[in-house]
Each structure stands twice: as structure tokens, then as C-alpha cells.
Amino acid sequence: MSRRIAHLDMDAFYASVELLRYPQLTGQPVVVGGRRGMLSPEEGFPRLRDYVGRGVATTASYAARALGVHSGMGLMKAAALAPDAILLPANFDDYIRYSRLFKAAVAEIAPHIEDRGIDEIYIDLTDVAGETVELAQRIKDAVRAATGLACSIGITPNKLLSKIASDLQKPDGLTVIDEIDIPTRIWPLPARKINGIGPRANERLEALGIHSIGELAAAAPDFLVDEFGQHYGRWLHEAAHGRDERPVVTEREPKSISRETTFERDLDVRAHRDELTAILVKLCERVAGDLTRKGYAGRTIGVKLRYADFRTVTRDVTLDRATDDAAAILAAVRSCLKRIRFEQRLRLLGVRVGSLLRPGEPGSPEGHAPDVGVNLRLFD
Numbered sequence: 001m002s003r004r005i006a007h008l009d010m011d012a013f014y015a016s017v018e019l020l021r022y023p024q025l026t027g028q029p030v031v032v033g034g035r036r037g038m039l040s041p042e043e044g045f046p047r048l049r050d051y052v053g054r055g056v057a058t059t060a061s062y063a064a065r066a067l068g069v070h071s072g073m074g075l076m077k078a079a080a081l082a083p084d085a086i087l088l089p090a091n092f093d094d095y096i097r098y099s100r101l102f103k104a105a106v107a108e109i110a111p112h113i114e115d116r117g118i119d120e121i122y123i124d125l126t127d128v129a130g131e132t133v134e135l136a137q138r139i140k141d142a143v144r145a146a147t148g149l150a151c152s153i154g155i156t157p158n159k160l161l162s163k164i165a166s167d168l169q170k171p172d173g174l175t176v177i178d179e180i181d182i183p184t185r186i187w188p189l190p191a192r193k194i195n196g197i198g199p200r201a202n203e204r205l206e207a208l209g210i211h212s213i214g215e216l217a218a219a220a221p222d223f224l225v226d227e228f229g230q231h232y233g234r235w236l237h238e239a240a241h242g243r244d245e246r247p248v249v250t251e252r253e254p255k256s257i258s259r260e261t262t263f264e265r266d267l268d269v270r271a272h273r274d275e276l277t278a279i280l281v282k283l284c285e286r287v288a289g290d291l292t293r294k295g296y297a298g299r300t301i302g303v304k305l306r307y308a309d310f311r312t313v314t315r316d317v318t319l320d321r322a323t324d325d326a327a328a329i330l331a332a333v334r335s336c337l338k339r340i341r342f343e344q345r346l347r348l349l350g351v352r353v354g355s356l357l358r359p360g361e362p363g364s365p366e367g368h369a370p371d372v373g374v375n376l377r378l379f380d
Contacts, residue, residue, distance in 0.1 A: 002157060003124070003126045003157050003158065004124070004125040004126050004128075004132060004155055004157070005122060005123070005124060005125070005126075005155070005156060005157065005158055005159055005161075005162050005248060006110075006122065006123040006124075006125055006136065006139070006153055006154065006155045006162055007120065007121075007122055007123075007153070007154045007159065007162035007163045007165065007166040008106065008120065008121050008122075008123060008139065008143075008151050008152070008153050008166065009119065009120045009151060009152050009153075009166045009167070009170075010102060010119040010120065010143075010149060010150075010151045011062075011149070011150045011151060011152055011170060011171035011172060012059055012060070012061055012062055012065075012171065013059065013095065013098075013099075013118065013119035013149070014032045014058055014059040014090060014095055014119075015030050015031075015032050015059050015060060015061040015064075015088075016061075016149050016150070017091075017094055017095055017098050017149070018030065018032060018088050018091070019061070020148055020149070021094075022045075022088075025045070025086055027063060028061070028063055028085075028086060029060070029061060029063040029064035029066075029067055029069070029082050029084070029085035029086065030060065030061040030063070030064055030085065030086045030088060031048055031057050031059075031060045031061075031064050031069055031075070031078055031082070031085050031086070031087050031088070032057065032058045032059050032060070032087075032088050032089070032090050033055050033056055033057040033058045033059075033075055033087070033089075033090065034051060034053065034055040034075055034087060034089055034090075045086045045087075045088070046086070046087045046088075047083065047084055047085065047086065047087065048075065048078055048079040048082055048083055048084070048085040048086070048087045049079050049083035049084065050087075051075050051076065051079055051087055052076075053075065053076075053264040053265070054074070054076075054262060054263060054264055054265065054266075054347060055074075055075045055262065055264065056072055056073060056074055056075060056262065057069060057070065057071055057072065057073045057074075057075060057078050058071060058090050059071045060078075060085075062171060064078075064082055064085050067081050067082040067085070068081040068082070069081055069082050069085065075087070095118055095119075096118065098147050098149065099118045099119065101146045101147050102143045102146060102147050102149065102151070103115065103121060104146070105139075105142040105143050105145070105146035105147070106121065106123060106139055106142065106143065108142065109128070109135075109138055109139055109142060110123045110124070110125055110128045110135075110139065112124040112127075112248055112250060113248070113250060114248045114249050114250060122159055122162065122248045123139070123248065124247075124248040125155065132155055132176055133174065133176060136153045136155055136174050136176070137174065139153065140153060140172075140174065150171055150172040151172075152166050152167070152169065152170045152171060152172060152173035152174070152175075153166055153173070153174050153175070154166030154167070154168065154173075154175045154176075154177070155175070155176045155177075156176070156177045156178070156242075157178065157179055157242075158242070158243070158244035158245070158246070159244055159246050159248070160194070160195065160196075160239055160242065160243075160244035160246075161177055161182075161186065161242050161244065163195045164186065164189065164193050164194065164195070165177050167193070168185075179242065182241070182242045183214070186213055186214075186242055187212060187213050187214030187217060187240075188212060188213075188214060189212065189213050190202075190211065190212060190213070191205050191210060191211060191212060191213050191215070191216050191240075193213065194213060194216075194239050194240070196235070196239065197236075197239075201228070201232075204227070204228070208227065213240050214240075216236060216237075216239075216240040217237075217240035217241050219236075219237070219240075221233070221234065221237045224236050224237050254294070254296070254356060255354060255356070256298070256300075256352050256353060256354035256356065257287060257290045257291055257294065257296065257298070257352070257353050257356070258287065258304075258350060258351060258352035258353070259283045259286045259287050259290070259350065259351055260283070260304060260348060260349065260350025260351070261279060261283065261348065261349060261350070262306075262347060262348045263346070263347055263348065263349075266308045266344075266345035266346060266347050267345055267346050267347075268345050268346075269342040269345075269346065276346070276349065279349055280330070280333065280349060280351070281326075281330060283349065283350065283351040284326045284329045284330040284333060284351055285326045287326075287329060287351050287352075287353055288324055288325060288326035288329055289326075291324035291353060291356075292324050295358060295359065296324065296353075296356040296357065296358065297322035297323055297324040297356070297357050297359070298322050298323065298324070298353035298354055298355055298356045298357070299318050299319050299320075299321070299322045299323075299354075299355040299357070300316050300317070300318045300319075300352075300353065300354040300355040301316060301317055301318075301319065301329055301332035301333060301336070301351075301352070301353055302314055302315065302316030302317075302336065302351070302352040302353075302354065303315055303316070303333045303336040303337060303340075303349075303350070303351060303352075304348070304349070304350035304351075304352065305340070305346050305348060305349050305350070306346065306347050306348035306349075307343065307344040307345070307346060307347065308344045308345045308346070308347055309344060310347075312348075313340055315336035315337070315339050315340055316336060316352070316354070317332050317335050317336055318355065319332060322355070322356075322357045329351065329353060333351055
């Protein structure tokens with residue numbers, strides 16, 4: 001290969017971390033999600049069939065996935081598919097700790113890493129000594145030694161193909177694909193396996209009679225441009241042929257920092273004003289804390305809400321100077337709320353800070369928060 005790019009994906013990460021704590025559940029269908037609460041294994045683990053609420057599955061063990069449960073699925077729907085599955089609350093502090101452990105173990109072998117989230121990374125192995133399969137196995141062994149967890153690795157000439165390859169032999173997979181293998185190993189796969197072809201694009205492709213990556217590769221570039229536009233149409237053609245020149249980026253500046261919460265029950269703006277206000281204040285405080293820890297301030301403050309019928313509304317405002325102060329963020333959110341008509345009960349509320357700046361950059365705060373006033377009344 002001209003380049004050796006690896007994609008490493010931890011297998012059912014959250015569920016696997018929970019199984020380290022409760023090894024007696026190994027092999028059973030386990031779903032992580034819902035509100036955090038105290039567990040008493042001696043009295044028995046909660047079952048999914050007993051859950052009532054609006055929570056969603058954060059992840060599911062492979063045994064639960066075999067029953068049709070997947071991340072992002074509503075827990076009530078998941079209960080209909082797997083009523084006897086164990087339901088465990090999420091423990092994000094543990095997940096973050098194990099995430100740091102596996103990434104540090106990889107960095108000891110191959111330091112050129114692009115962080116793609118809590119449970120996946122890209123690794124540039126081009127200049128790392130060692131035969132490809134042996135090197136990948138070393139990385140997998142190091143991750144298991146550091147965490148007790150399994151991961152799957154795909155190694156190809158680029159990021160696009162490696163993302164596909166890492167999913168081909170899960171769990172605990174190791175897949176190496178070169179350009180010569182694309183017709184036999186990539187083209188038979190469904191087009192949706194390409195990262196960047198979402199549900200809507202996949203529906204349009206299927207309506208055009210394009211189901212596999214190979215069929216997409218055979219489509220004329222001009223046809224794809226006519227159907228999907230210049231940029232996306234050209235990208236579809238290149239992706240189907242396994243072409244991707246993106247580098248592994250070791251540092252990435254975030255575009256925004258946000259927090260949001262989905263309620264266990266729909267909340268009415270008037271009847272539950274105090275509860276909604278307390279939630280919003282806490283979200284602003286958490287976002288401010290995130291900004292401070294990561295060394296950012298932001299000028300664009302936004303609020304996100306989702307009605308009971310799943311319609312989503314967003315509003316934002318841009319300040320003269322960036323801030324990382326919770327009170328300033330809250331004041332900006334209040335101005336956004338005044339521009340929203342509350343037509344239904346709410347099921348989700350979120351706060352976002354964008355247009356991020358580092359200290360010392362023009363527009364960043366200079367040791368004090370903006371004057372935002374006091375005695376804020378929210379949801380007036």
C-alpha cells in the first residue's frame with residue numbers, strides 16, 4: 001500500500017465496559033440507557049420489559065443486537081423486541097476513562113492518531129515498522145491488555161475504506177484490504193456501508209436501482225451529478241471507487257460545544273416552568289464548565305428544543321464578545337427563547353455554544369463576563 005491507514009473501533013464499547021463490571025452478564029442481551037440509578041445485582045438486574053419512559057438505547061451488546069436492538073432506538077421499542085434484555089444505566093465517567101486507556105495504549109505503538117470520538121480512532125501506520133497484520137495484532141493485544149476489551153481494526157490505503165473494513169468482521173475483527181481487493185470485497189457491499197451515505201441518500205440511490213457499492217461505481221459520473229448535485233455526485237463516484245486522499249489529522253478544533261437532555265416525560269412550558277428553568281440553568285452551567293476545561297469561549301449561543309411530535313426548533317444569537325460564563329450563556333439563551341412560540345409540550349432541551357475562540361484571539365473574553373443582567377425569567 002502507498003499508505004497504511006487503520007480505523008480502530010471498540011466493540012460495543014459502553015456495553016463491553018459494563019460487562020467488565022458485571023461479568024456474570026457475559027453472553028446475555030444487555031442494553032445501556034435510561035436514567036442512572038443504583039443497581040443491586042443481588043436482587044436481580046432490571047429487565048427492559050419493566051422500563052417506562054422516553055429514554056433511548058445508548059448501546060447494546062451483540063446478543064441484544066441480534067434481537068434487533070440498536071443504539072438510538074427508543075427503550076420502549078427495544079423492550080418490544082427484547083423484553084428479557086438487561087437494562088443498565090450509562091456510566092460515562094467509566095467510558096471516558098477506558099477511552100483514554102485504549103488510546104494511550106495505541107499511541108505507544110503508533111502515535112499518529114486522529115481521535116474520532118470516545119470509541120474510535122484513525123491511525124496512520126505508513127511509517128510504523130512491521131508487517132501489516134502483525135502490527136494490527138500488536139495494537140489489538142495492547143488495547144486488550146490495557147482495558148480488558150476487544151476492538152476491531154480495518155487497514156487499507158485510506159480512511160474511507162478503513163472505516164468500512166473495520167466493520168466487516170466484528171467483533172474482535174482484523175481486516176486488511178488493498179486497492180486490488182475493491183472489486184471483490186467492497187463492491188458487493190450495500191451502498192449504505194460508505195460513511196457519508198445516509199438513509200435519505202440511500203433511499204434515493206435504491207429508487208434509481210443502485211443498491212450495492214459496485215452498482216454505484218458503475219453509474220456514470222454525470223448521471224450522479226445530475227441526480228445529487230456537483231459536489232455530492234462527484235464524491236459518490238470517487239467513494240464508490242475507494243478513493244480518499246484525506247490525511248489523518250492529529251488535532252482538530254471543535255466547531256461547537258453543546259449539552260442536551262431528553263425528558264422522561266413531556267414537559268409543559270407553563271405547568272413545568274420551574275423544572276424547565278432548573279434544567280436549562282444546569283445545561284448552561286455544564287456547557288460553561290466544558291468550555292473552561294477545554295480552554296474555549298464562544299460568541300454564538302444557541303438553544304434547541306424538540307416538541308412532543310418530534311419537530312425540532314433552534315434559535316441562536318451572536319454576542320459582541322465571546323464568553324465562557326454560565327450567566328452570560330443563560331442570558332443569551334433567554335433572548336433566544338423569546339423568539340420561539342411554544343406550541344406543544346417539550347421532550348428535549350439543549351444549549352450550544354459555537355464560534356469558538358482561544359484566549360488571546362480577537363473577540364475572546366478579557367477576564368470578565370459580559371454584563372448580562374440579573375433576575376432572569378425563562379419561558380415567559
